[in-house]
Amino acid sequence: MPGPQAQSAEDHLFREYDTGSFFDEMFEAPGQPRPYYARVFQELGGMALSQFEELRELADFSFLLQGITFTVYSDGRGTERLFPFDLVPRIVPHSEWDRIERGLAQRVRALNLFLQDVYGPQRILKDRIVPRSLVYSCRHFCRQMIGVDVPRGIYTHIAGIDLVRDSRTGEYLVLEDNVRTPSGISYVLENRQVMTRTLPRAFQLHEVLPIDHYPAELCQILRMISPRGGEHPVMVLLTPGIHNSAYFEHTFLAQQMGIELVEGRDLVVDCDIVYMKTIHGLTRVDVIYRRIDDDFLDPLAFRPDSILGIPGLMGAYRAGNVALANAVGNGVADDKAIYAYAPAFIRYYLGEDPVLSNVETYLGSNPEHLCYILEHLPELVAKAVGESGGYGMLIGPAASHAAIDEFRERLCANPRNYIAQPVIALSRCPSLDSRTGRMAGRHIDLRPYCLFDGEKVIIVPGGLTRVALKPGSLVVNSSQGGGSKDTWVLRGET
Amino acid sequence: MMLSRIADSLFWMARYMERAEDTARILDVNYHMMIEESPHAIRMRWDPLVAITGEQERFAALCAQATPRNVFEFLAFSPENPSSIVQCITSVRENARTIRDRISRELWEDINSLYHEVTRFNPEEEMAVGPHRFCNAIRFGSHSFHGVADDTLPHDEGWNFLQAGRALERAEMTARIVDVEYHKLVEAPASSDTAGTHQWMAVLKSVAAYEFYRRQYHVRIEPEKVAELLVLHAQHPRSIRFNIAAIQQSLRAISGSGPEAYADEAERLTGKLHDSLMYDRIEDIFARGLHAFLSDVQKSCRSIGEHIARAYFYYAVVA
Numbered sequence: 066m067p068g069p070q071a072q073s074a075e076d077h078l079f080r081e082y083d084t085g086s087f088f089d090e091m092f093e094a095p096g097q098p099r100p101y102y103a104r105v106f107q108e109l110g111g112m113a114l115s116q117f118e119e120l121r122e123l124a125d126f127s128f129l130l131q132g133i134t135f136t137v138y139s140d141g142r143g144t145e146r147l148f149p150f151d152l153v154p155r156i157v158p159h160s161e162w163d164r165i166e167r168g169l170a171q172r173v174r175a176l177n178l179f180l181q182d183v184y185g186p187q188r189i190l191k192d193r194i195v196p197r198s199l200v201y202s203c204r205h206f207c208r209q210m211i212g213v214d215v216p217r218g219i220y221t222h223i224a225g226i227d228l229v230r231d232s233r234t235g236e237y238l239v240l241e242d243n244v245r246t247p248s249g250i251s252y253v254l255e256n257r258q259v260m261t262r263t264l265p266r267a268f269q270l271h272e273v274l275p276i277d278h279y280p281a282e283l284c285q286i287l288r289m290i291s292p293r294g295g296e297h298p299v300m301v302l303l304t305p306g307i308h309n310s311a312y313f314e315h316t317f318l319a320q321q322m323g324i325e326l327v328e329g330r331d332l333v334v335d336c337d338i339v340y341m342k343t344i345h346g347l348t349r350v351d352v353i354y355r356r357i358d359d360d361f362l363d364p365l366a367f368r369p370d371s372i373l374g375i376p377g378l379m380g381a382y383r384a385g386n387v388a389l390a391n392a393v394g395n396g397v398a399d400d401k402a403i404y405a406y407a408p409a410f411i412r413y414y415l416g417e418d419p420v421l422s423n424v425e426t427y428l429g430s431n432p433e434h435l436c437y438i439l440e441h442l443p444e445l446v447a448k449a450v451g452e453s454g455g456y457g458m459l460i461g462p463a464a465s466h467a468a469i470d471e472f473r474e475r476l477c478a479n480p481r482n483y484i485a486q487p488v489i490a491l492s493r494c495p496s497l498d499s500r501t502g503r504m505a506g507r508h509i510d511l512r513p514y515c516l517f518d519g520e521k522v523i524i525v526p527g528g529l530t531r532v533a534l535k536p537g538s539l540v541v542n543s544s545q546g547g548g549s550k551d552t553w554v555l556r557g558e559t
Numbered sequence: 560m561m562l563s564r565i566a567d568s569l570f571w572m573a574r575y576m577e578r579a580e581d582t583a584r585i586l587d588v589n590y591h592m593m594i595e596e597s598p599h600a601i602r603m604r605w606d607p608l609v610a611i612t613g614e615q616e617r618f619a620a621l622c623a624q625a626t627p628r629n630v631f632e633f634l635a636f637s638p639e640n641p642s643s644i645v646q647c648i649t650s651v652r653e654n655a656r657t658i659r660d661r662i663s664r665e666l667w668e669d670i671n672s673l674y675h676e677v678t679r680f681n682p683e684e685e686m687a688v689g690p691h692r693f694c695n696a697i698r699f700g701s702h703s704f705h706g707v708a709d710d711t712l713p714h715d716e717g718w719n720f721l722q723a724g725r726a727l728e729r730a731e732m733t734a735r736i737v738d739v740e741y742h743k744l745v746e747a748p749a750s751s752d753t754a755g756t757h758q759w760m761a762v763l764k765s766v767a768a769y770e771f772y773r774r775q776y777h778v779r780i781e782p783e784k785v786a787e788l789l790v791l792h793a794q795h796p797r798s799i800r801f802n803i804a805a806i807q808q809s810l811r812a813i814s815g816s817g818p819e820a821y822a823d824e825a826e827r828l829t830g831k832l833h834d835s836l837m838y839d840r841i842e843d844i845f846a847r848g849l850h851a852f853l854s855d856v857q858k859s860c861r862s863i864g865e866h867i868a869r870a871y872f873y874y875a876v877v878a
Binding site for chain 2 (some may be wrong): 129312317319325331342348
């Protein structure tokens with residue numbers, strides 16, 4: 066097999082690759098791959114540019130054929146676009162994963178305990194670990210959930226925890242918790258499938274841990290929380306419908322788990338029992354894996370204008386006749402201001418030190434922090450606490466004076482609604498620059514998916530590696546021009 | 560266990576696919592017959608094509624007169640015409656998308672690639688080269704759809720809704736083809752026998768029954784015989800009788816009712832129509848008037864569709 070050295074300088078994918086001043090996932094020094102990347106470097110580096118381009122087209126075609134696209138309506142015709150997929154895998158050696166896994170398990174357990182507590186005895190508020198006002202002012206805190214007995218005490222059946230690697234220390238940090246309806250797992254599973262077809266040889270060089278048991282594990286948890294028990298509860302996945310940007314994922318998961326994909330109009334509640342409308346009459350539903358936000362679940366309990374939801378669903382849920390995953394009201398745990406207290410939850414509920422640290426966070430609700438934020442806004446990343454998907458965010462160093470001034474006004478008007486963090490120099494991973502046809506360092510993050518069955522946390526090895534494909538960009542969200550990569554957790558160290 | 564919404568989507572997915580295929584067949588065959596004819600005949604023949612698809616009003620609102628070009632565009636590409644081939648294929652895919660967890664991956668990928676193929680055609684280019692290439696792609700796409708569906712879906716209730724949708728659309732389409740062609744003949748008798756023969760050959764070809772007719776009757780093309788084949792034949796897959804029988808079979812499979820009973824109004828109407836197609840002779844039908852008979856068939860088809868929806872798809876609000 067010809068190595069990169071055998072290629073002439075002109076057609077080498079990694080020619081002029083610059084690791085910059087960042088932690089590079091692939092190279093420990095310019096031209097020097099890390100031990101666990103050596104074989105992939107050999108494989109890709111030995112490839113002609115045209116050959117790599119062919120593989121990329123093959124991968125794209127595979128996504129197009131399966132309809133893994135999203136629709137852009139800006140041109141009036143509704144053009145379908147692919148989520149950009151980059152063929153260079155993100156590789157995590159086993160020891161590194163081991164630490165991540167321990168940190169995530171601990172964090173998910175603590176978040177679940179926090180939710181049990183905050184909708185139950187509220188010990189953590191009485192002990193003044195978290196300010197009561199911060200919890201009660203959270204937009205996603207749900208009073209209707211106080212005192213509700215959720216099946217098996219599970220709130221966070223599925224959690225997506227966003228991690229970044231800080232270039233200064235090389236350490237992984239938790240950037241964000243997502244415990245409402247985190248999405249993206251279907252891309253993890255599809256990326257892997259496309260990758261094994263596109264670069265089969267690279268897989269033979271390593272022992273990559275499999276991930277395709279995710280749907281079965283999730284299905285097992287859904288089965289466990291059925292209020293009626295029994296071997297064959299009726300389980301459904303509730304989707305907002307075909308126009309939702311995660312619709313592909315909803316169909317994918319329903320199909321993989323062999324459960325019914327339903328829309329609000331397929332369900333009806335009568336006497337606190339949920340039914341679905343079948344061709345032979347009404348059938349009782351036991352478990353709903355809902356991918357609709359709290360606000361839209363039930364027009365009687367929440368937004369009255371919701372046409373996606375099911376009138377009476379909250380009544381059935383509170384009566385214990387149907388289980389929901391995730392629980393209602395979880396947004397209080399992934400609020401970006403509450404996030405700052407997650408390490409405190411771990412200490413308070415588990416009596417352990419956090420394995421994974423938070424990013425240093427300044428709260429608008431804290432007067433001292435607020436002063437600091439206002440003084441240092443041009444150096445900070447500021448975020449609205451209840452938003453996701455990269456919306457409501459200001460990246461100080463990249464923002465114009467006008468944008469900073471405007472943000473400052475919004476911040477002063479409602480300080481509780483904002484937090485700020487220092488800019489983290491995210492690690493980079495080589496990714497194809499479509500303009501030059503060569504590799505360039507692009508910033509990445511990692512979202513592992515954690516399942517919780519009330520006792521143990523199950524994490525499929527890896528997760529979704531998102532990559533900011535625009536040169537220099539730190540924003541990895543797909544809505545902001547981000548793409549994704551396959552993530553390999555190795556059985557060993559190389 | 561099958562959600563009503565899913566049954567509804569399967570039923571309509573098949574109807575739209577059939578509508579696309581039938582429109583493509585009609586367009587293709589008539590266009591090629593037309594280019595062998597005089598300009599006068601061309602004007603005579605393009606309006607009825609629109610009539611067969613039941614979209615005369617919409618067409619009239621868009622175009623002053625029927626030219627080969629605007630009829631082609633209207634039937635094949637027009638976004639203004641919900642029954643245009645491209646719109647039908649888009650609807651097939653939209654329906655498939657809402658139930659893609661319930662159909663096989665193969666079927667979804669087949670539909671998805673047909674959609675991408677169809678939307679990649681450039682209308683200007685196709686109108687320059689004629690409809691054959693485009694219509695062929697639709698025909699292949701429809702055959703592939705049914706082949707993949709038969710081979711990869713379980714033959715359960717859902718599959719039966721798919722069969723019923725296709726058969727209902729096809730029965731209605733065949734009724735309209737025969738009706739419109741006959742009407743045309745009565746209104747403006749063909750200038751010569753040859754022209755008449757030509758016209759009926761086109762009808763037979765558009766429903767893939769030309770060779771079969773030759774083998775069956777061994778005579779020159781006679782309008783009555785063509786009507787007999789397309790209305791009453793028990794085995795030709797595009798005859799009205801064949802398709803009504805297929806609907807009956809599917810509905811019985813879904814409801815579980817035997818030959819001695821019917822479960823709902825849709826089954827009763829289907830059975831009644833099937834009996835008349837089985838026991839009436841073509842002479843009886845002509846004696847009563849073919850147009851009246853075919854109008855009744857079309858009316859029954861619409862009723863059957865409504866009653867299928869009422870029995871299986873719609874739910875009254877639970878009090």
